Amino acid sequence: MLTASLLYAAKVYLVLGSDTAIWNGMNVGRYVCTYDPTLFTDSDGMAAKVMNAEWRNQILDSNGRPVTFTWWMMAGNIFRHASNLNMPTPNIMTLYLMKKYYGEAIAQFGDELSLHYHTFFWSDYDGDGRWYWNQSLSFLESADDFDLTLAQFLLDEETFPVSFRSGWHYMDNDWQHRLDELLPFSMHNDWPSKRTDTTEPLDNTYDWSEAPNYFKPFRPSYENYQLPGGNGGWNLRSVYFSRAWQRNLLDSLFYAASSSGKDQIICFWAHLPETDFLTNVENINIKAHEAAEKYPGVTFEYVTAIEGMQKYLGGSDTIAPSLTVTPQYETESTSWIVSVDEAIFQKAPVFAIRDCYGNDLILEGTAAGTNLWHYSYHMNHSALAKWTIAVSDSMGNQTIETFREKDDDLYFDDDGAAFSALSGNWQTSDHHLAWNQSHKVAILGESGMDSIQWQLTLNERKHYQFYLLHQGDEHTPDSLKFTAWQNGNPLFSKMLYPSNDSQWLLSAIEPIVLPGELSLRYVYYGQPGQTILADAIKISQLVAPKHLHIRQETVNLYEQPTEELISGILTLENHGSQEINISSMTFSEAFFQLENSEAVTIYSGEQYKLHYSIYWENDDLLTDTLVIYSDDPYQPEKKIPFSIQFRPWFIILDNDDSEAYREEGTWFTSVTQAFGQSSRYSYGDGNPINKAFFSTIWSRD
Numbered sequence: 001m002l003t004a005s006l007l008y009a010a011k012v013y014l015v016l017g018s019d020t021a022i023w024n025g026m027n028v029g030r031y032v033c034t035y036d037p038t039l040f041t042d043s044d045g046m047a048a049k050v051m052n053a054e055w056r057n058q059i060l061d062s063n064g065r066p067v068t069f070t071w072w073m074m075a076g077n078i079f080r081h082a083s084n085l086n087m088p089t090p091n092i093m094t095l096y097l098m099k100k101y102y103g104e105a106i107a108q109f110g111d112e113l114s115l116h117y118h119t120f121f122w123s124d125y126d127g128d129g130r131w132y133w134n135q136s137l138s139f140l141e142s143a144d145d146f147d148l149t150l151a152q153f154l155l156d157e158e159t160f161p162v163s164f165r166s167g168w169h170y171m172d173n174d175w176q177h178r179l180d181e182l183l184p185f186s187m188h189n190d191w192p193s194k195r196t197d198t199t200e201p202l203d204n205t206y207d208w209s210e211a212p213n214y215f216k217p218f219r220p221s222y223e224n225y226q227l228p229g230g231n232g233g234w235n236l237r238s239v240y241f242s243r244a245w246q247r248n249l250l251d252s253l254f255y256a257a258s259s260s261g262k263d264q265i266i267c268f269w270a271h272l273p274e275t276d277f278l279t280n281v282e283n284i285n286i287k288a289h290e291a292a293e294k295y296p297g298v299t300f301e302y303v304t305a306i307e308g309m310q311k312y313l314g315g316s317d318t319i320a321p322s323l324t325v326t327p328q329y330e331t332e333s334t335s336w337i338v339s340v341d342e343a344i345f346q347k348a349p350v351f352a353i354r355d356c357y358g359n360d361l362i363l364e365g366t367a368a369g370t371n372l373w374h375y376s377y378h379m380n381h382s383a384l385a386k387w388t389i390a391v392s393d394s395m396g397n398q399t400i401e402t403f404r405e406k407d408d409d410l411y412f413d414d415d416g417a418a419f420s421a422l423s424g425n426w427q428t429s430d431h432h433l434a435w436n437q438s439h440k441v442a443i444l445g446e447s448g449m450d451s452i453q454w455q456l457t458l459n460e461r462k463h464y465q466f467y468l469l470h471q472g473d474e475h476t477p478d479s480l481k482f483t484a485w486q487n488g489n490p491l492f493s494k495m496l497y498p499s500n501d502s503q504w505l506l507s508a509i510e511p512i513v514l515p516g517e518l519s520l521r522y523v524y525y526g527q528p529g530q531t532i533l534a535d536a537i538k539i540s541q542l543v544a545p546k547h548l549h550i551r552q553e554t555v556n557l558y559e560q561p562t563e564e565l566i567s568g569i570l571t572l573e574n575h576g577s578q579e580i581n582i583s584s585m586t587f588s589e590a591f592f593q594l595e596n597s598e599a600v601t602i603y604s605g606e607q608y609k610l611h612y613s614i615y616w617e618n619d620d621l622l623t624d625t626l627v628i629y630s631d632d633p634y635q636p637e638k639k640i641p642f643s644i645q646f647r648p649w650f651i652i653l654d655n656d657d658s659e660a661y662r663e664e665g666t667w668f669t670s671v672t673q674a675f676g677q678s679s680r681y682s683y684g685d686g687n688p689i690n691k692a693f694f695s696t697i698w699s700r701d
Contacts, residue, residue, distance in 0.1 A: 008261030009297035012253050013308040014061070014288065015187065015236070015265065016281065017070035018272040019116045019165055020094055026078065028133040028201045031122055031556055034083045035090075036432050039273055040097040046272055047098070051105040055278065059285045062292055062299035067281065068109055070305040072116035072165045072269075073098060076149035077142065078133045081553070085469055085502055086435050088409065092152050099157060112304035113159055117146060118167025119175075125200060129621040129645050131556070132201035135168060139175035146178070151352035151360040158400050160350065160390035163187060163305030165238070165269065169206045176225035180232030181347040184396055185309045187267035189218075189237040212237070215253055215264040217309065233345070234309065241270035241280035245287040254291035257298045265312045267305070306396040313395065320397040323349070323389060327381065327403075334384060335376040337368065344391045348373045354385040356406070356544040357634050381405055385542055406462070406541040412454045413536045414440045422521065424450030426534065435469060435536035444530045452534050453521040463511045463543040463577050468522060469536040470498050470505040473656075477526040482507040485519040494605070499571070503551065504538055509577055509605040547576035548602075548632040550640060555626075557644040561651065566644065567613040570626070574602040581631045585610065588625040592642055616646045653694040655680045665690030 024036040040047050049055060050069070059067040073095040082090035089096065095113065098106070106113065121136035136142045153159045164183050166175070169190040179186060194209040210226040212218050217236045221229035244250055249266075257264045268284060270277055288300050303311060310318075322341040327334065338349050348365030355377075365373035377384070385406045392398035412418045413436050415428065424442040431439060442450050458464065466482070480496040492510045512518075524532050550572055560566045574580045582600040587593070595611035602608050616622065626640040653660045667680045667690060682690040 010257035010261050011263045012257050012300040013265040013303050015267040015305050015308045017269050019072050020272045021074035023273050032081050032083050037097050040101045051102050061302045067302040068111050068304050070112040072114050074116045076117050077120040077145050089156050095157050114163050115161035116165050134202040139172050147362045151362050154352040154388040155354050162392050162396045168204045171225050176220050184233045184345045187236045187238050189235050215266045236267050238267040244268045245283040250287040250291045254295045254298050258295040315395045317395045320399045321391050323401050329381045333378050334381045338373045340371045345394045350390045351375050353387040356383045356542045410539040414534050418454045418456050422451040439533050439535035444526050446528050448528050451523040453519050455519050457517050458512050459515045465509050465540040466507040467504040467538040471533050472500040472502040475533045476500050477524045479525045481523040483521045544576045545578045546580045546632050548580050548630050549573045549575040555642045559645045559647050561649040562646045563617050565615050570610045571607050573607040577604050579603045583629045585628050591622045591624045621645045660696050663692045
């Protein structure tokens, strides 16, 4: 027990935050997942509760200030390939949804938004033929995806991670070196934890056994990220919420402050989807006040990550750096000179760029003088969409600036003033995977035809891509007719034949010569009695002259029976304004065969169906690569990995096969975690009982 003469005045800074992911729909055994955004959209969910001012005002620090949070938003890899169409950039969906639904509350409370990144890597390390989103064996395997994610944080949401927490608390020297080039504050020292996972799917491998155990930040050594001694960013000890109050840790914090007279700081973290998130915060608050009473003179403050580090470090600088950007346009490239009015933390300003092919990347800067850097990109400025530059000083004061060559994509929903029904009885229906959580539904009448339109204004004379958000499965119409009208006259028209898979359906690529009001009309053709959907449209200025687009970046056919011909279709699309010429298409290992490998021309906005097949007699895992050569100037050689696991003969019965499947009672369609295009589900509360039947003739013949 400390005597009165040994008590000192000091402060304890408590950083409370969440490693925020969407768990509903995440499956590490599936390359493409579909995520349910209900965590953010549910008005009675945990996100809504933690943003409630009445609850916040009950959680007060020693100064009577309500608790603030740092939201480290998970992004990258396993989200990057999501099938979700109800947000602009699935890779950063958690950040997008948090800002969309709670951006105003975050600004009101003074919360912080930043990045949480797991090194998920699609791999089969043990070679058993089963692939997973494993934790990578090193950061370098995920480095490109990390930079892409950082670029999209900047380009789409103008968010730069001045503070950071790694997924699984994993770290290695290469990752620490990258962080030391980018951001000043990390909060994932998990002393004394150490664990190595060797069984796939791999996760939760980390080592902090040599790290400091004290409640103050350290600067990691270049040779060993766990040890002090470096001159880059800071790292702070972090502890899971419940351990803060269950293991008397708060008492230890206040004791350290009182006995030394030195301020202490710690990061407490949890996951927003956890049902005890609020309860754990309340318990931390109770224990903190008890400790403050026990150690007179020691007060505590709730702070965000940046705020806490600034207060702990005690610097007086509160002014963010000022940027000056000078573009230099050349015939076949673009370069920039970036100057800053003071020393910055970063090795160079973080420069994110998006081009008309939809590529997002971080450019590397070259020092050109004191606080002066040079950047270059291999495209003329007319092929660029936008660039965003971020800097911070060593105290975390940051500046973010965005420059545009083209407007951002425009989205128009079915619940806005721009939408109207021209024919048919369209009703609003809620759905968690729809844009803004709802879409319009109609049942085709005897004519087998209904129509809708969006009326809007485009003010620039440019080429535009027009897309319709198409949700597949049984709602797919036989065809659609898309027509753009202006001043009562049709500008262009096109027939569309959508497939059963959900997608942003490219409707046209056309120039708008006379800016003004447009009417974009879609006529649905299908079978009488069929249910059809209308949800949203997208209009984009990201039009390249030639752009071969393939939505499937990889083709995994999973398990298939031996001694049967397995076939499929890969859709090649021309998203450019000019025709694109494909000179050859071949499989590198020749396991797969193509119906046509000859030269093909695809006109602007059109597509080509590439038929492939494979026949195999043995129980083998086969991998192959489809190589496509074209006159796409950005990527003249495209490679699409294929994989298939052959097993002794079996059959799969799917609910999408009307001859093999039937049901009784009330059933619903789900597009998540399914074999094939969809799956069906029932709540099991039918009377009589809901039933599903699969049937077939068990014969290879």
